[in-house]
Amino acid sequence: MEKQAMAGAAHDAEGQRLSKRVMQQQGCSRSVAEQYIEGGWVSVDGRVEEEPGARVLDSQQVDVSGDAALLDLAPVTLLLNQPVDCAEPLDCLHAATHDDSDPQAGRIRILRRHFKRLQDCAPLPRTAHGLAVFTQDRQIARRLIEDAALIEHECIVEVTGDVNAANLASLRSGNPLPAAKVSRQNENHLRFALPGTAVRAIPALCASVGLKAVNIRRIRIGRIPLAGLEEGRWRFLGRGERF
Template sequence: MTAPHPDPNHIRLAKRVAEQLNCSRSTAEQFIEGGFVSVDGQVQEAPGARVRPDQTVTVAPDASLLALTPVTLLLHKPAGYEAGLGLPAQGGHGNGNAHASRSQGAPQATDLLSAASHLPEDASDIRVLQRHFRQLECFTPLPSEATGLVVYTQDKRIARKLAEDIEALEQECIVEVTGEIAPNGLQRLCHGLSFNGRPLPPIKVSWQNETKLRFALKGIRPGQIPAMCEAVGLRVVGIKRIRIGRVPLAKVPEGQWRYLQPWEKF
């Protein structure tokens, strides 16, 4: 069955804005995706939306292409979601080209990226736009059973930094354990253990309370922390990453995200 032809009186919003501003279609599209265009008083972020001649289309007085800067999202990933390297990420409803990994049947952490899950107390004052969930890249893998900080970015400079320096960036994790630690176990966790047949470099490990250890380490490998704990008589119950480099997760509840602020550096 052939789809009906669109009403000729309805035109694409980008064309309408281009005519109103006497600008190029691409500039009009950027204004729309930047959240500067309203139709009958409602912000419309889709350049392809069709409008009638009688509808009022307005462009915000402060509309600026300079405001269309790439963003970086810091997600508090809950357990059961996959985040990492290997597959395209599609944050929110946008298409992306991020690198992500997938466990069989595990939902992607990018499914959690939407305006509804944005931290209300975010101090960045950045207005949430649909374009912020497109073209995201992730170089901070976290297995589905772990929780905590995962970074998604549109910023090529940050993407390059994470891709090239992730091995050198210290990551801080809170590890919940059960069992009784072996004599000198804490000292061995800090230095003296091997993983996959190779001696591990010195690591900062300390007790946070009776059941939780704080790990601060670089070049972490999948399965490394559980193997280390098992070697000293402990079993890992949960792992939560709370910092990558100098950027903390901060007070972001599970399943919510915040923007990386301009002064924050990895």
């Protein structure tokens, strides 16, 4: 009896899973309770708690918002202006780095679940920076990966060497390196428009005409531009936006 009493006291001190508490209060299934929590609709003692496994005590107040939605949690896609020499882009994705100018800011509440199970669909070479895409949406991931050869990526490339002497027209031939649309931006910057599968070939493309790529910045993937997104900041892909 004494051992049982001690076990009961320990259990009370530890509390129960938040999802179980919500199940009891709402009379719903575990999956629905977890949906309420991960959707940011549940608060514990006045603070939103998004982890279904969080432990709560009997003495704590658990509330479910009156306008809580029972819709499936839609997957999100995040667009990041990846910094130079970024070893781990996922470290840049959190609530504090959300761009203030995001048009979706008033429509989507930032939740912890938005930063889980993200796939880097168009990885940048370590030497490059600029627009990067991370998604939970399988359809978007499939399009960017499987159709990479069909989706145009635009990059601004800083080069060293004699741009005047470089035969930029030869880069359009695609033999033996990938074909690319190349135009001169200024004295030492070139604009490349080429398939996503060829982004990593930019240094070799430059070298083939006697130039050295010293800085590669991706500014567009398909129809999605980097636009005014600040370095190290991210925004949500809007519902009407398509690559």
